[in-house]
Amino acid sequence: MIPPNQTPWQSDAWQKLLQNAFRQPQVLLDYLGLEHHNHAIDHQPDFKMLVPEPFAQRMQHGDAADPLLLQVLPIMREREHVEGFSPDPLMETDPTFAFQRAPTLIQKYQGRVLLIATPGCAVNCRYCFRRHFPYQEHRPAAHSEALTVIRNDAAVHEVILSGGDPLLLSDKALAELLDQINGIGHIKRIRVHSRLPIVLPQRVTTELLSTLHNSRCPITLVVHSNHPQELDEQTHAAFTALRSAGVHLLNQSVLLHRVNDDADTLCRLSEKLFDQGVMPYYLHMPDAVAGTDHFFVSDQSGRQLHEKMRQRLPGYLLPRLVREEPGKVAKSPVAETIPLRNQS
Numbered sequence: 001m002i003p004p005n006q007t008p009w010q011s012d013a014w015q016k017l018l019q020n021a022f023r024q025p026q027v028l029l030d031y032l033g034l035e036h037h038n039h040a041i042d043h044q045p046d047f048k049m050l051v052p053e054p055f056a057q058r059m060q061h062g063d064a065a066d067p068l069l070l071q072v073l074p075i076m077r078e079r080e081h082v083e084g085f086s087p088d089p090l091m092e093t094d095p096t097f098a099f100q101r102a103p104t105l106i107q108k109y110q111g112r113v114l115l116i117a118t119p120g121c122a123v124n125c126r127y128c129f130r131r132h133f134p135y136q137e138h139r140p141a142a143h144s145e146a147l148t149v150i151r152n153d154a155a156v157h158e159v160i161l162s163g164g165d166p167l168l169l170s171d172k173a174l175a176e177l178l179d180q181i182n183g184i185g186h187i188k189r190i191r192v193h194s195r196l197p198i199v200l201p202q203r204v205t206t207e208l209l210s211t212l213h214n215s216r217c218p219i220t221l222v223v224h225s226n227h228p229q230e231l232d233e234q235t236h237a238a239f240t241a242l243r244s245a246g247v248h249l250l251n252q253s254v255l256l257h258r259v260n261d262d263a264d265t266l267c268r269l270s271e272k273l274f275d276q277g278v279m280p281y282y283l284h285m286p287d288a289v290a291g292t293d294h295f296f297v298s299d300q301s302g303r304q305l306h307e308k309m310r311q312r313l314p315g316y317l318l319p320r321l322v323r324e325e326p327g328k329v330a331k332s333p334v335a336e337t338i339p340l341r342n343q344s
Contacts, residue, residue: 009201010205013205014200014202018122018200021050022051024043024049025043025073025074026043028069028073029073032056033061039064040075041075042074042075042076043074047124047132048124049074051124052123052199054201055123055198055200058230066229067227068230070258071125071259072123074126085291086290087289088132089129090287090324091326092130093134097327102142102148103137103142104146105146105149110329111155111156111158112156112157113156113158114160116164117143117162117174118163118166120165121165121168122167122195122196122203126291126292126295127289127292127295129287130164132289132290135164140173157187158189158191160190160193161193163193165195166194167192167203182216190215191221191222192219192221193222193252194223195223197221197223198223201238202234204238209241209245219246220248220250221242221248221250222251222281223278225273225278226256227269228271236277239277240276243277249277249278249279251273251280252284252319253266253282253284254283254295255283255302256286258295263308267312267313270313270319281319282319282320282331283319283322285297285302287323287324302321307335320335321333321334
């Protein structure tokens with residue numbers, strides 16, 4: 001069992017913080033001293049704003065170009081139709097690809113399946129590739145059917161919990177779900193994709209640590225940080241506690257215009273993640289999701305940035321530059337191989 005002093009937060013602290021999260025753009029702007037913000041803000045977006053205060057506290061007061069604010073503030077440009085940007089660029093709901101094996105269950109790659117553990121998140125990132133996803137068709141009540149499919153398919157060895165954000169489940173609900181997955185003998189690994197340890201570190205409760213520590217299958221937690229400013233003493237405490245519970249920690253980022261599309265920022269992010277016990281894993285090219293074209297970064301720019309990172313970072317701190325393409329057997333590498341110079 002995990003010693004109770006491994007986490008500084010009470011079990012209900014994160015829920016109270018989430019209840020009091022910023023949901024109105026102007027309230028968040030007032031909090032940041034940006035009462036007269038000069039961008040065209042969407043005050044009634046279809047994709048609602050949701051920002052927990054611990055994340056907002058890391059934004060720079062008075063800075064309308066703060067990289068954390070840009071990720072969560074809805075703007076009118078999101079309503080524009082832009083050619084090439086669609087609601088479902090990864091074809092997750094397209095029957096042609098047949099990715100959905102059951103309600104809440106998606107399989108894109110051999111040997112592993114993705115379970116949509118919950119439709120909710122603790123923060124609504126404006127670049128989210130599932131911002132148009134039909135979550136009403138994938139409620140947790142359907143998990144029993146998904147688990148039956150997994151149980152009957154011995155070729156599946158890894159279950160990925162995604163969403164939404166699986167850590168939005170209560171400690172009890174998450175423990176029950178993990179128990180059911182651990183009870184399937186041919187499952188060897190469980191992966192959890194979550195932004196909560198970044199935007200709401202208080203989610204890392206003693207109960208959560210005990211659940212993860214006691215899992216039969218090894219747990220890998222893939223967190224999602226895009227900028228070094230997102231990492232502070234609280235995230236460090238959360239990561240330290242998770243590592244003490246035997247959880248493997250990886251990070252994936254999305255390359256976003258005006259947020260992190262420069263080599264200095266990306267290198268600082270890799271180094272700070274490592275300092276806090278998290279290994280850089282993926283740097284994703286942004287998906288062409290409707291309403292997100294203002295975050296777009298070209299492949300050429302992505303490759304140039306990744307090459308600058310390669311020249312400055314040790315190999316273990318260099319995330320893989322990838323994109324997801326429907327129907328591919330794995331994520332597609334974007335970075336070009338740099339030819340070796342002739343040795344004399």
